[in-house]
Amino acid sequence: xxxxxxxxxxxxxxxxxxxxxxxxxxxxxxxxxxxxxxxxxxxxxxxxxxxxxxxxxxxxxxxxxxxxxxxxxxxxxxxxxxxxxxxxxxxxxxxxxxxxxxxxxxxxxxxxxxxxxxxxxxxxxxxxxx
Amino acid sequence: xxxxxxxxxxxxxxxxxxxxxxxxxxxxxxxxxxxxxxxxxxxxxxxxxxxxxxxxxxxxxxxxxxxxxxxxxxxxxxxxxxxxxxxxxxxxxxxxxxxxxxxxxxxxxxxxxxxxxxxxxxxxxxxxxxxxxxxxxxxxxxxxxxxxxxxxxxxxxxxxxxxxxxxxxxxxxxxxxxxxxxxxxxxxxxxxxxxxxxxxxxxxxxxxxxxxxxxxxxxxxxxxxxxxxxxxxxxxxxxxxxxxxxxxxxxxxxxxxxxxxxxxxxxxxxxxxxxxxxxxxxxxxxxxxxxxxxxxxxxxxxxx
Ligand code: HEM
Ligand code: SF4
Ligand code: FES
Numbered sequence: 276x277x278x279x280x281x282x283x284x285x286x287x288x289x290x291x292x293x294x295x296x297x298x299x300x301x302x303x304x305x306x307x308x309x310x311x312x313x314x315x316x317x318x319x320x321x322x323x324x325x326x327x328x329x330x331x332x333x334x335x336x337x338x339x340x341x342x343x344x345x346x347x348x349x350x351x352x353x354x355x356x357x358x359x360x361x362x363x364x365x366x367x368x369x370x371x372x373x374x375x376x377x378x379x380x381x382x383x384x385x386x387x388x389x390x391x392x393x394x395x396x397x398x399x400x401x402x403x404x405x
Numbered sequence: 406x407x408x409x410x411x412x413x414x415x416x417x418x419x420x421x422x423x424x425x426x427x428x429x430x431x432x433x434x435x436x437x438x439x440x441x442x443x444x445x446x447x448x449x450x451x452x453x454x455x456x457x458x459x460x461x462x463x464x465x466x467x468x469x470x471x472x473x474x475x476x477x478x479x480x481x482x483x484x485x486x487x488x489x490x491x492x493x494x495x496x497x498x499x500x501x502x503x504x505x506x507x508x509x510x511x512x513x514x515x516x517x518x519x520x521x522x523x524x525x526x527x528x529x530x531x532x533x534x535x536x537x538x539x540x541x542x543x544x545x546x547x548x549x550x551x552x553x554x555x556x557x558x559x560x561x562x563x564x565x566x567x568x569x570x571x572x573x574x575x576x577x578x579x580x581x582x583x584x585x586x587x588x589x590x591x592x593x594x595x596x597x598x599x600x601x602x603x604x605x606x607x608x609x610x611x612x613x614x615x616x617x618x619x620x621x622x623x624x625x626x627x628x629x630x631x632x633x634x635x636x637x638x639x640x641x642x643x644x645x646x647x648x649x650x651x652x653x654x655x656x657x658x659x660x661x662x663x664x665x666x667x668x669x670x671x672x673x674x675x676x677x678x679x680x681x682x683x684x685x686x687x688x689x690x691x692x693x694x695x696x697x698x699x700x701x702x703x704x705x706x707x708x709x
Contacts (some may be wrong), residue, residue: 281658293534294471297678298627369676372699378678 295380300362307359314352344403353400354393361385412538451527453537455510455567465552467544469506469512472559475568484566485558493552499532501569504538504560516570523685526617529560530570536621536683545639560623577620580637582593584644584664590653606651613646613693615686622690634669637689639682641665645693650672650701659704 296301321339325332339345365381368374374381423620440448460466469489475481489506500518507514515529519539528539533547535555547553564572565589594600622638623629625643629637636644671694680690 290534294681297676297682301675301677303626325425338630369691370695370698372692372695375681375689375695377693378676 296382300365300378300382300385302361303358304366307362310352310355311359314355337356341404342405346401348359350393352396353396354389357392358385358389361388408618421615452509459492459509461475464489465493467493467497467502468555469502470555471503471506471558471570472566473514473569474566475508475513475515477568481560483695487514491557495545497539497544498546499537499542499547499558500528500683501529501558502544502556515568523630524617526619529561529619529685531561531624535559536561536625538619538621538685543686555600561620563570563624563626563630572620574620576633576641577623577637579638580623580635581618581643584636584640584647584661586640586643586647588647588650588653600652602650602652606649610646610649612686612688613642613649614689616646617686619681619685620687625679627675627677627679630677632669632673635673636670638674638684638694640660641671641674641697642688642690645697648697649691662697662704665697666704671698 321335324335362382362385365378365385368381369378424512467490469487469491470486472484473481474484489510491502491505494501498521500521503514503516504518507516514670516530518538519525519527519538523538523541526538530539531537532542533553538556544556545552547556559570560570560571561567564574564576567573590600593611616639618639620639622642626635626638629635644661644665648658653661670672674691674694676691676695678691681688681692684690
C-alpha cells in the first residue's frame with residue numbers, strides 16, 4: 276500500500292503526535308540501540324589508549340572526566356542503556372506472547388523506571404564536577 | 406463505492422421533493438425526469454437553505470473537515486479540506502455525520518459504506534488521526550468531554566486515493582488472497598459427517614475469525630507502509646485463523662507456515678502494536694503474529 280500517492284496535506288502533517296505507546300517504544304528502542312552501538316566504538320577508542328601505556332590511559336580518562344559535558348553524556352548513556360535493557364526485556368516478553376494486553380503499560384513502566392534510575396544516578400556522575 | 410449518492414436513506418425523509426428531484430436529475434441515465442440547469446440550481450439552493458436552517462435550529466453542531474480530491478475534475482485535482490457544519494444528534498456516528506453532509510451540502514462527497522453496523526468493513530477512515538470505522542465511531546467519543554468542535558476525516562493513509570475518502574483496496578485484497586484464506590482439507594469426512602472442532606480450538610481461533618477486511622490495520626502499520634510485499638496484519642491473522650485450526654491436516658499447516666515465514670511474512674513485524682490499537686473488531690493482531698513467529702521457529706528447530 277505504500278505506493279502512496281503523494282497526498283501532500285494529508286501525509287505530511289506532523290503525524291508523530293498521533294503515535295501510540297507501542298510505536299514510541301519501537302522508535303526509542305531503535306534509537307537507543309544505535310546510540311549504544313555508537314558508544315561501543317567510543318568506548319573501544321578510549322580503552323585503546325591503554326595500548327600506549329598506563330599513564331596515557333590515566334591522563335585520557337582524567338582529561339575526559341574533568342569535562343562537564345562528558346559527565347552529562349554519561350548520564351545520557353545510562354538513560355539510553357537502562358531504557359534499552361528494560362524495553363528489551365519488555366520486547367522479549369512480547370516475543371514470548373506474555374502480557375501483550377499490558378504492552379503499553381510496560382512501556383510506560385520502562386520509561387518511569389529509567390527516569391527514576393537516571394535521576395538517582397545524577398549525584399554519582401556529577402560528583403566533583405559541579 | 407457510490408451506493409449512497411442516489412439512494413436516499415430511510416430516515417432522511419424530511420427532505421423535500423426538490424432534493425428528490427435533483428437526485429432524479431442525477432439519474433438522467435434512466436432517461437426521464439431530466440431537469441434543466443435552473444431547476445437544479447433551485448433545488449440545490451433549497452437544499453442549502455434547509456441545511457442552514459437545520460444548523461441554526463440545532464442545539465449543537467459539529468464541524469467536519471473532510472479531505473477532498475478528485476483526479477477527474479480539474480478544479481478538484483489539488484487535494485484540499487472542505488468544512489461542513491452538521492447538526493449533532495445523540496448517537497450520531499462519524500458515518501451519519503458524513504452522510505448528512507453529503508445529503509445536504511455536496512452530493513459529490515464520496516465515501517464507501519454499506520452495513521452501517523461494523524460488519525461489511527467498507528468504511529474504514531482516518532478520523533482525527535486514527536484508523537476507525539465511520540459507522541462504529543461515535544462523534545461524541547472523539548472529544549474528551551461533550552462533543553468535539555471539529556472532526557477531521559481523511560482517507561486511509563498509505564493507500565492510493567481514488568476519490569475523496571475512497572482508497573484503492575486492491576493491494577490489501579491481494580495480500581489477503583495470498584495466504585489462501587479458505588478452509589482446505591485433504592481428508593474431509595465422507596458424506597454428511599460433520600467435521601467437528603474442539604471447544605478449546607474454537608476458542609483459540611475465535612478472535613481471528615472476526616476480521617471484516619476493512620484494511621484499518623494495514624493502513625496503520627509503519628512496516629506495511631514502507632514495504633509493499635509485507636503480508637500485513639490482516640493477512641497474517643487470516644493465516645493464523647487457518648494454521649491454528651486443528652481440522653486442517655499437518656501438511657496443510659506446514660504449507661501455511663511456509664507462506665507466513667517467507668521473507669516478507671511474519672518476520673517483518675516489529676511489534677509496534679499499531680494494528681492491534683486500531684482494529685475495530687478488537688482482534689489481538691500482534692498476539693497472533695507473535696504466535697505464528699513462534700510456530701515458525703518451532704517448525705524449523707527440530708532437534709528431536
Ligand atoms: C541487557 C541488554 C540488552 C537487551 C535486553 C537488549 C534487547 C534487545 C532486543 C530484544 C532487541 C530487538 C528489538 C526488536 O524486536 O525489534 C534489541 C535490538 C537492538 N539492540 Fe539491544 N539489548 C541489549 C543491549 C544492547 C547493547 C549493549 C547494544 C549496543 C551495543 C544494543 C544494540 C541494539 C541494536 C542496534 C538493536 C537493533 C535496533 C534496530 O532494530 O535497528 N543492545 N535489543
Ligand atoms: S484485522 Fe481488524 S483492522 Fe485488520 S482488516 Fe481485519 S477487521 Fe480490519
Ligand atoms: S458501513 Fe459496514 S463496516 Fe461501517
